[in-house]
Amino acid sequence: MKHLCTTALVASFAMAAPFAPTAADAEEINVVMFGMPYTNGLRKLADDFEAETGIKANIDVIGQDVFENRITLSFTGGTGDIDVVHAPVIQVQRWVAANWLKPITAEVAAMAVKDDILKGPLDAYKINGEQYAVPFMAATGLMTYRQDVLEAAGVGVPETWAEMLEIAPQVTNDDRAAIALRAVPGQGFNMFIFPMIMRAYGGKFFADYTGGDLTPAINSPETLEALKVYIELINDYAPQGAGNFNFAEVNAAAQNGQVVFTVEGTGVVTQIVDPEKSKFADVTGIALPPGGPAGRSPAIAVHGLAIPSSAENPEASARFIEWAVSPETMTKIALAEPFSNFTTGSVAQNAEVIAKYDAVHPDFLRMQGEALNLAIGHYRPLLPDWPSLGAAIGENINAAVNGLMSPEDALAAAEQEMKDILGQ
Amino acid sequence: MTILQAPDRRDHPAGRSLARKRSMTQATSKRRGATYELERGYRRMIIPAILAVAIFAIVPLAGMLALSFSDYHLIRGSKGEFGFHNFARLLSDQRLVNSIYVMSVLSIFGVAAQVVIGTAVAVGLQKIVGKWRLGRVLFLVPYAVPHVAVALIWLSLFTPTLSPINAFFDLFGFTVPTFLTTQNGAMFAIIVADTWTNFPFAMLIILAALQGISTDLDEAAAIDGASRVKTFIFITLPLLMPALLMVTLFRFIDSLKHFPMIFVITKGGPGRSTQATNFYAYVQTFQNSNVAYGAAIAVLLFLMAALISFYVARLNQRVSQ
Known part of the structure; x- marks a missing residue:
């Protein structure tokens, strides 16, 4: 019955995006995110990722309003056209329950950057002992x-x-x-x-x-x-x-x-x-x-990057995530965009980053830190x-x-x- | 020795007639063959269209119908129930009743405004002659703007802190009422945005119909002493009726698809007071993960649109006759 329903769902909805781009080969991945300073900055750095790894990343940044529909169509259809997806923490429980995300506990454990990521936001993506995403912003x-x-x-x-x-x-x-x-x-x-x-x-x-x-x-x-x-x-x-x-x-x-x-x-x-x-x-x-x-x-809102279950090249997806949350990439985005919510801790020690946000407002980084300390992870259940x-x-x-x-x-x-x- | 030869039957009058008949039969048969081949060719030519309709319309529709009888939920999956339970739930769903009310108000008032404004503009534009006729293009601009962009423009205009209209009236001490925080105001805002972008469609059809009406009738009415208003009401308007009827019904069918305006301008609010039926289907499907129930609402909407389309087709036939 579930297969029948899934087939019907795919037939009725996936028709809307029958020609969605698919990663052409192992050296190409598709990333779908919604617009915010970090994602806009990341899109501009896509060439850096290709230069570093030889993998071409097609980063698609769309409106938050249409994002949900776009990924629901892709996930329910199991089209495999998304290799890395923007994962707001409040949605992840739902996606995991629907088996839409791949557990990436082993991949995260192997990442050099993992100890540099703030523990609270990282743990927010841990469900039933498995890690499902890596945060980039809180x-x-x-x-x-x-x-x-x-x-x-x-x-x-x-x-x-x-x-x-x-x-x-x-x-x-x-x-x-x-x-x-x-x-x-x-x-x-x-x-x-x-x-x-x-x-x-x-x-x-x-x-x-x-x-x-x-x-x-x-x-x-x-x-x-x-x-x-x-x-x-x-x-x-x-x-x-x-x-x-x-x-x-x-x-x-x-x-x-x-x-x-x-x-x-x-x-x-x-x-x-x-x-x-x-x-x-x-x-x-x-x-x-x-x-x-x-x-x-x-309030607290954590956003991260995850790998859909249907992703065809999870190794390349994991490499992309590691690059995207690395201190180097984060620092570039923090300096180029109004992005101060980074979850990669060492970025906050960067003198240029400190100078930039002090110039915008001297209390900003301090207040943000205090608020994050007070915020409860399940602010929204x-x-x-x-x-x-x-x-x-x-x-x-x-x-x-x-x-x-x-x-x-x-x-x-x-x-x-x-x-x-x-x-x- | 005379060799007797069988007379050529074609020399005999009866034989000539028979040969002619045979030749005609052969020609007819050839022609029929050619016609058959031609028809077969035509039939082959519509195969891609049939396939396209089958793939992009019938298959998804069948899928939606199958889903509407299931209990499929995006998160919880399916327990295997298959039946009319979603349709039974529709009967007691107050949110659905409200959504049909919202959809009806938006469609009836929106389409009425579009047809009235479209007719008025078409009548005005018809009188314009010379190079100014190019100015007609200006009236088509709203029709060419994507609906999301139209919605964003009108969201700004209806937001008091952003609206130049409010700023203008503020200069004279007048306060423009707030539209987006009341049900009637929010529906009015959606109707205005929808009318702005869709009246050019009505205008185009009416303008084409107006150009098909002979000016002799106007001149004859003028000679008989009829005023312009009377000429319009008693001569032009009746002649425009078929076009008006068609444009109204086509716009009405299209108006059942209110989505971008609601999604951008009100998000269904205040509360749920501007959630039209297709928006409600979206809420159930994507927001509540209740795919099967969302499909049942979509089936209901499809049936409503199909009924109206059927009526349009019948009316079209009657008007043509």
């Missing part, structure tokens, strides 16, 4: 704030979300809102931001995730309080239309001086404090995201069903933010949908 969440506005208002940097709510009205005027946060529904959009508030108030996704009790527990007084804070910030203190903001709109609002605060991923934060891109970079400060009664919980769970929760949260349902109803609906998805 992004975290940071807050940016306008120092000049806070000074003029005579207020300090908020340490908690409650303080943020107190300060917000004091820094808002007709031309400027207090804060911009991602709100558009999606497990990588509002569900990258909202859990920072939820966890600060003591909310959680499951009864006891680390203990193995996966009973949904999002409909709790703590999460409700957090959701009300999130709604108040977006509806009362964010720019008009913020209920549909994604990171691009948040970034633009900060760069144009339309908001005082943002809480964003480090990839966006580097652009907000970059003098070449932001009009207000020189008066923008960086701090840890606000906390709450349960402490501070910065590492489960095969997380993409569905995150989407369902995100849609209900967004509905509450935009007044389509009450916060209470949104959390009740989210919890029920979590149970449905998990078959409980």
Whole structure:
């Protein structure tokens, strides 16, 4: 039956990409990634890899929106047209459950660079004792704030979300809102931001995730309080239309001086404090995201490189991964692109890299390190069903933010949908 | 000695007639043979098209149909169930009901706007003469822009902090309403973007139809004292009806495929309020890994499109007759 379904799936979907390029021979590999500073930088260095190894790497960097569809078609069809794939940590559990990835424990153990890779992000790709990917980046969440506005208002940097709510009205005027946060529904959009508030108030996704009790527990007084804070910030203190903001709109609002605060991923934060891109970079400060009664919980998003089960030349794929996360390649990308989230530790010791990011913002590397230390690996649960769970929760949260349902109803609906998805 | 020779039958009138008949039969038979060969040649020529349709339409469709009866899940695989359970689930799925409502609103209002604007522009362009006729090309530009790019343009225009429209009205102290945070506003935004990119299709068809209407009719109506508006309503519009009907139905079928606009502009939000049916099929298939149920939704969508197509074909036949 499974074969019949797989055949039908391939027949119905793989037709959409019947002429996808396949590695012509052992000396050619296809790499599929989605756009971000590291992947853009890596694509520019493809010739270096060929010069070093004699293997031609066709690096395809596509939009994140279409990436999922592209790789799902390839993996379900077992077409073997992808030799190395971009592997966000929140997707890897799902891909491993579907047998889409090749375990690379032995390959990683043989890599000279393995001891230079940060242990936390590397371990995030370990499932049932097997390594499935090698991280290249660990992004975290940071807050940016306008120092000049806070000074003029005579207020300090908020340490908690409650303080943020107190300060917000004091820094808002007709031309400027207090804060911009991602709100558009999606497990990588509002569900990258909202859990920072939820966890600060003591909310959680499951009864006891680390203990193995996966009973949904999002409909709790703590999460409700957090959701009300999130709604108040977006509806009362964010720019008009913020209920549909994604990171691009948040970034633009900060760069144009339309908001005082943002809480964003480090990839966006580097652009907000970059003098070449932001009009207000020189008066923008960086701090840890606000906390709450349960402490501070910065977001974390780890990205890595993996080898699909259907890859035809795994040896060449492993060589590519080793080259891609090597200190030399990482350093080149860190210097050429706004890429500070490297997971190859020795890059942080490079004087040129330190000088570059100090020039962008003197607190940046330090704050990023502090946030990574505070972040918990399962900030978003590492489960095969997380993409569905995150989407369902995100849609209900967004509905509450935009007044389509009450916060209470949104959390009740989210919890029920979590149970449905998990078959409980 | 006289050698008796058998008379040549062709010399006899009856024989001549028979020979002629035979010769005609042979010619007819040859012609028939040639026609048969020609038809066979034509049939061979459509083999690639048949193969293409079979490979790229029928096989995937059969695959989708097979999946819709299964319980295949991308992560959990299949337990071997095969039946109508996905279709039974469709009957009680509130999200599906909402998606059909969203799809209907987007299609009905979007197509209506495209046909009305397309007709108005076509009527205006028809009056343009001389070198200015080249200006018609300008109206085709939106049709040539990829849908994702169109969606990004309109996302910016509907985002208050990025929109030049908001900035302009801000100068005079007016606040433009927020569109993307309410269901009606978000659907309006999608309809506007869809109309902008698709009205040129309606315009082209209507313009071609207008050019096929004799100007004598307008002149005769003018001589009889009819105003331009009355001439348009009582003469031009009825003559345009077949074209209007066709363009409406073709656009309606195409409008069932709302995807890039929703994906880029609203991501189905706020909440789930702009998840049209094909977007919902995508959510079930790719986001929830529920391939079998996604296929069942796609089958339902296919049946709806097939019904409309069947109606279009029947209508086309009636109009042609």
